[in-house]
Amino acid sequence: MTDSTVEQAIFLGLDTGGTYTDAVLWSEERGVIAKAKALTTRHDLSVGISGAVDAIIAEASVLPADIRLVSMSTTLATNALVEGQGGRIALVMIGFSDADLEKAGLKDALGNDPVIFIPGGHDVYGRAQPFDASSLEKALPHLKSEVTGFAICAYFAVRNPEHEIAVRDLVHDKTGLPVTCSHELSAKLNGPKRALTTVLNARLIAMIDRLVAATEGFLDKRGIHAPLMVVRGDGALVSAAFARHRPIETILSGPAASLVGARHMTGLDNAIISDIGGTTTDVAVLDDGRPRLDPNGATVGGFRTMVEAVAMRTFGLGGDSEVSLDDNAMTPGIKLGPRRLVPLALLAANHGSMVIEHLARQVKAVNAGRLDGRFALRTGVPVQMASGLSKGEAELYERMTTEPQPLDRLLASVSQTAAITRLVSRGLVHLAGFTPSDACHVLGLQNNWNAEAARYGAILYARRKDGAGRPFCDTPEEVSRRTYDALIRRSSEVVLETVFAEDGLEGQETVASALVQRALSGVGGIAGIKLHIDRPLIGLGASAPVYYPAVGDELGVQCIVPVDTDVANALGAVVGQVRVSLEAHISQPVEGLFRVMAGEAVQDFQLEEDSIAFAESTLKDQVQRLALEAGTDEPHITIIRKISAATVEDQRKFIEAILIATASGRPRIAH
Incomplete structure (x- = not known):
């Protein structure tokens, strides 16, 4: 295939995130041809994928047969590990003892899943120890109906994997279930940590299999017959078949793709990259054209794995972060996150005048209410997900629908506030309220949703009382400006926390120091410091153009927000x-x-x-x-x-x- 053919070929990039699925059409010759977003549909991933892809194919007027490569990044594996999801598996430990389960968090990761110990393994020089798989062979008929796959880890398998291979062949022959061997995932020593990585991989196989199958099924229906690639956590591309066997390597796939996309869009080899979403901000460092990798292996869901992945720091800060007051001070400040709320502007855009009517009713009330400007609605997950609720939680959940209800009408007592918080943490309920996205609508920095609802939300928030009983702010513009400034300040702090930590300092403590805080505030004195960062800042995410120029100004660093920053992940998936x-x-x-x-x-x-x-x-x-x-x-x-x-x-x-x-x-x- 000639270079000119490759340059003209059209590639389709996908990013399946927790909230949105992004799609982009790209070619080496033309760059970004079209881009679109659709809500991720967890019950059937192909619905969200088709929504985004159909939109860009229609916009670009390309034929499905013109697409020569499809590549995707995803946060599904990361989210699954964070949320403790995955299939039930059996772990086979060869040459290990019960005591090894206490190391590297292996026992916590296993939970109630079965583990079988058999003699065998090798020494550091690859010499075999006596091997006997007879007890495993007896257990396999029973295990076959109890688990979705097997994880196999042998002592010093990275020096000689023959016993892992023998057990793999035995399990395949007797059960036909998926098997992951530890030597396939890592060449590093530390058996328990290798076993942990193998367990998590075996758990994820069914989930990534569903994602790949949904994508392949959709592509086939649309007549797109092109190879399907997946982004790994270190930013490299691998075939879908490869990723199906090693799904653990796709943890941090989404952030890695955003780094690849950022480098492609800017041409910079050395930069700080900050990706702001609705819920989180992810910050990483680009060195010599490659993302810095975590030397100790990626940590996800509290488990330190042996997977090479980007050294990404994640903070609970985004455009949809909950805005709350620091009530401990006489002059309260604004706190953001880590919880995400549905912005009032988005709620009204999706649910119409009913939201506006309730907000207007609360604004007209003589006294400010504790629950003003807050709504709740069901997330729409299957009904079986609501099992195990207490009587009070179940009754409250029963009264709710997928249409928003104001909390001042929904909740009958203070105790129900705790109940609704638990329903939110279970993923059954969304809370809506005032967010930085609403503040930006009031200030005219955003106009994609309902600005009237945002303004009502700001009026209600401004009426909240400080320690002396005075209203927090005089106008909706003032509370919105303070919210916007709080997000700029916190975004600057998370960038500094990351770069200080990359330099070997305690990031959080260093940023909290009086000198750094004075430097950020521009407060002078006889003595002070000036912050210096040796590389530019790249702002990624749909809301980056709203916030990141101001973040760059506060840090005194050049800030670049690329034109296609809103689809950096999907673009990174095809240019890798x-x-x-x-x-x-x-x-x-x-x-x-x-x-x-x-x-x-x-x-x-x-x-x-x-x-x-x-x-x-x-x-x-x-x-x-x-x-x-x-x-x-x-x-x-x-x-x-x-x-x-x-x-x-x-x-x-x-x-x-x-x-x-x-x-x-x-x-x-x-x-």
């Missing part, structure tokens, strides 16, 4: 490259013997140079096959050698060698 890596390890069990351990290949040599030559050629073949499986036909392969040796009495003594092969290339596109 396929990249995979494998490791080989060479040890010296006895002097004069060099043992190569490269995946499933274990071989001994008398000479060091012969062992390195074998390791390199084996790795090259293995990584080439893996790159083809991951979705590129012409991989570029590099091999890095890390050889450890010591000099004793003027003689060189070999200790160990690690070889890392990386293959990268353009994703395969349809002819």
